[in-house]
Amino acid sequence: MKRTLSIVALALLVALALVSCAPKGPAEIVIGGVGPVSGEAATFGKSTQEGCELAVEEWNAKGGLLGQKIKLVYEDDKGDAAEGAAVWTKLIQQDKVVAIVGTVMSKVSLAGAPISEQYGVPMISPTSTNPSVTFSDGKLRDFVFRACFIDPFQGTVGAKFAYDDLGARKAAAIFDVGNDYTKGLSEFFRDTFVSLGGEVVAFEAHPTGATDFKAQLTKIVQAGPDVVYISDYYNDVALIAKQLRELGFTGPLVGGDGWDSPDLVKLGGEAVENGFFTNHYSKDDTRPEVQDFVRKYTAKYGAAPDALATLAYDAMNIMLDAIGRAGSTEGVKIRDALKATDFAAVSGRTTFDAQHNPVKAAAIIEIKGGQQVYRTTVAP
Amino acid sequence: MGSIFNLQQVVNGLQLGSIYALIALGYTMVYGIVRLINFAHGDFYMIGAYTAYGAFFLFNAVLGGSGLPMAAVALVLAMLASGLVALLTNRLAYRPLRYKPKLSSLITAIGVSMLIEYLFSALPFIGPSFRAFPEILPSVPIKLGQNATISTHALIDIGVAAVLMIGLTILVRHTTLGKAMRAVSQDKDAAKLMGIDVEKVIAWTFMIGGAFAGAAGLLAGMTYPRIFPFMGILPGLKAFIAAVLGGIGNIPGAVLGAYIMGVAETFATAYNSLLGEGIAFAILIVVLLVRPRGILGEKHADKI
Numbered sequence: 001m002k003r004t005l006s007i008v009a010l011a012l013l014v015a016l017a018l019v020s021c022a023p024k025g026p027a028e029i030v031i032g033g034v035g036p037v038s039g040e041a042a043t044f045g046k047s048t049q050e051g052c053e054l055a056v057e058e059w060n061a062k063g064g065l066l067g068q069k070i071k072l073v074y075e076d077d078k079g080d081a082a083e084g085a086a087v088w089t090k091l092i093q094q095d096k097v098v099a100i101v102g103t104v105m106s107k108v109s110l111a112g113a114p115i116s117e118q119y120g121v122p123m124i125s126p127t128s129t130n131p132s133v134t135f136s137d138g139k140l141r142d143f144v145f146r147a148c149f150i151d152p153f154q155g156t157v158g159a160k161f162a163y164d165d166l167g168a169r170k171a172a173a174i175f176d177v178g179n180d181y182t183k184g185l186s187e188f189f190r191d192t193f194v195s196l197g198g199e200v201v202a203f204e205a206h207p208t209g210a211t212d213f214k215a216q217l218t219k220i221v222q223a224g225p226d227v228v229y230i231s232d233y234y235n236d237v238a239l240i241a242k243q244l245r246e247l248g249f250t251g252p253l254v255g256g257d258g259w260d261s262p263d264l265v266k267l268g269g270e271a272v273e274n275g276f277f278t279n280h281y282s283k284d285d286t287r288p289e290v291q292d293f294v295r296k297y298t299a300k301y302g303a304a305p306d307a308l309a310t311l312a313y314d315a316m317n318i319m320l321d322a323i324g325r326a327g328s329t330e331g332v333k334i335r336d337a338l339k340a341t342d343f344a345a346v347s348g349r350t351t352f353d354a355q356h357n358p359v360k361a362a363a364i365i366e367i368k369g370g371q372q373v374y375r376t377t378v379a380p
Numbered sequence: 381m382g383s384i385f386n387l388q389q390v391v392n393g394l395q396l397g398s399i400y401a402l403i404a405l406g407y408t409m410v411y412g413i414v415r416l417i418n419f420a421h422g423d424f425y426m427i428g429a430y431t432a433y434g435a436f437f438l439f440n441a442v443l444g445g446s447g448l449p450m451a452a453v454a455l456v457l458a459m460l461a462s463g464l465v466a467l468l469t470n471r472l473a474y475r476p477l478r479y480k481p482k483l484s485s486l487i488t489a490i491g492v493s494m495l496i497e498y499l500f501s502a503l504p505f506i507g508p509s510f511r512a513f514p515e516i517l518p519s520v521p522i523k524l525g526q527n528a529t530i531s532t533h534a535l536i537d538i539g540v541a542a543v544l545m546i547g548l549t550i551l552v553r554h555t556t557l558g559k560a561m562r563a564v565s566q567d568k569d570a571a572k573l574m575g576i577d578v579e580k581v582i583a584w585t586f587m588i589g590g591a592f593a594g595a596a597g598l599l600a601g602m603t604y605p606r607i608f609p610f611m612g613i614l615p616g617l618k619a620f621i622a623a624v625l626g627g628i629g630n631i632p633g634a635v636l637g638a639y640i641m642g643v644a645e646t647f648a649t650a651y652n653s654l655l656g657e658g659i660a661f662a663i664l665i666v667v668l669l670v671r672p673r674g675i676l677g678e679k680h681a682d683k684i
Contacts (some may be wrong), residue, residue, distance in 0.1 A: 238606070242519065246529070246534070270518065
């Protein structure tokens with residue numbers, strides 16, 4: 001008898017507690033975050049999560065958004081498209097998120113994007129570079145944005161840097177014909193360089209996996225360029241740079257974010273000096289947004305932020321800024337505010353073009369004394 | 381834009397050809413003696429590159445420093461290592477099959493090649509990914525007239541290949557071993573009857589051929605400072621074609637074929653970037669159709 005009583009009492013208590021808790025509490029704006037926290041790209045997911053969390057923490061410290069606290073629900077897509085679709089649906093239907101910041105890999109973002117479209121929940125992918133994430137089959141995905149520039153953009157910025165900063169008037173380019181990334185970069189480099197008034201004196205392809213590039217490079221050197229654009233990944237860049245120097249070319253080399261590896265200097269040594277590449281951001285940039293972010297991030301997580309953490313931080317800030325300007329958590333209003341974005345992000349002041357790709361500056365990194373040194377920022 | 385046929389491209393071709401020549405020699409010598417296309421030969425080249433890589437690391441740790449003497453010691457070590465692996469391959473894989481049908485050894489050769497490649501990929505201190513070959517000697521361009529340069533690396537590649545090839549010629553023409561090698565290549569049974577230890581001659585041939593491939597590996601590592609366990613496949617294949625072009629089994633033929641290949645590949649690439657890779661195989665087809673025994677090959681045409 002005594003036992004039954006106590007159980008009933010306990011049940012009553014629990015019920016009371018639930019009733020008093022559930023409807024009350026401060027109102028919250030729930031934002032979804034998605035990244036591959038486990039799986040093959042786990043470090044990417046972790047960086048992304050940290051970037052998002054830091055941004056939300058800062059907004060809440062400043063008093064939240066629209067007078068409410070922001071709550072981040074972060075989900076793991078495991079770097080898998082099917083998992084991504086499930087997570088997207090869960091966030092929208094179960095957690096009732098008003099917007100989603102995610103995800104890292106293009107193939108997973110491609111699975112999430114149609115779901116965001118279907119429910120009218122705006123999303124920003126921090127790092128998916130595949131153009132079809134935001135613009136597919138000639139059709140714009142109205143609720144989908146991205147925070148990183150897409151590949152061809154780097155070719156454009158590289159050409160501007162070569163023409164304006166390096167003062168080059170004759171350029172040559174070499175690229176891997178079997179790789180869309182390097183091919184795209186080089187083509188955009190060529191087009192921009194020509195439209196600026198420069199001359200592209202040699203435009204040479206090489207097959208994937210080649211180690212001897214001398215035949216192409218001889219043609220390049222003999223054409224007398226002021227600068228050589230190498231859009232390959234660091235592995236090939238090092239070999240190409242070495243052989244270019246052996247052929248007597250001493251001018252500057254320019255490339256894209258495929259250069260961003262400590263192995264570039266290990267493989268290339270002296271040959272990659274006087275080399276420059278475009279990247280999303282540099283932690284040595286002196287702008288206050290950058291230095292502020294690097295300091296806060298390092299204090300919280302004990303390591304300097306990588307490009308992924310930075311872009312996730314930017315993506316989250318752009319989204320929260322848009323919600324603030326929209327003055328509402330309604331999907332359509334957030335979308336319209338996103339389209340009108342003009343935000344001083346860490347990776348550069350950002351606006352969106354007609355295909356929802358960011359228009360922002362790229363950092364130029366120089367290889368100097370075997371180190372990556374921040375050189376300048378180039379606006380498109 | 382100048383013509384693609386210019387001095388610089390010839391220099392490029394000769395440098396590439398030197399590396400092909402060192403590999404092609406091993407193919408052709410082994411074929412000349414035992415009528416076996418040793419498809420694992422490209423892997424001896426890879427082993428040479430890795431041995432040199434390891435040697436440089438040891439030197440750097442122990443002695444600290446770099447330069448010509450270190451490169452010379454690494455060259456000797458690379459040649460020794462590749463020679464010994466070649467010797468071992470012959471003893472363990474090919475010798476037991478010596479008097480079995482030829483197809484058995486050929487298939488075994490492909491097996492040995494894959495075994496070495498995947499074994500190296502699996503070894504934790506080698507691994508399947510690219511490794512940066514250290515820069516022991518800086519490569520300095522030297523002006524060659526108006527429009528061409530030759531790098532110190534190209535000079536080393538061409539020079540080392542020339543010295544080794546002259547050494548081989550002396551060995552084959554003027555030593556007892558050379559005489560025995562020539563005898564075995566002409567008629568194995570008759571050589572045996574004359575008291576020549578045929579197996580010993582074969583072992584030496586493998587060892588010398590392997591050592592040459594090892595030297596090529598070191599040179600390639602210095603010239604193209606990116607090494608990985610599968611780096612021997614394509615150069616091996618091209619060197620084999622060079623040996624066929626020159627006349628398989630014929631030593632001067634292999635050298636000639638290799639230089640033709642190197643220069644042809646460079647010119648073809650200069651003409652069209654993507655043509656270069658295919659030119660070797662186009663040459664192979666033409667040679668097999670027009671002159672199956674190769675440029676300097678002997679009359680009797682064996683099937684490969």
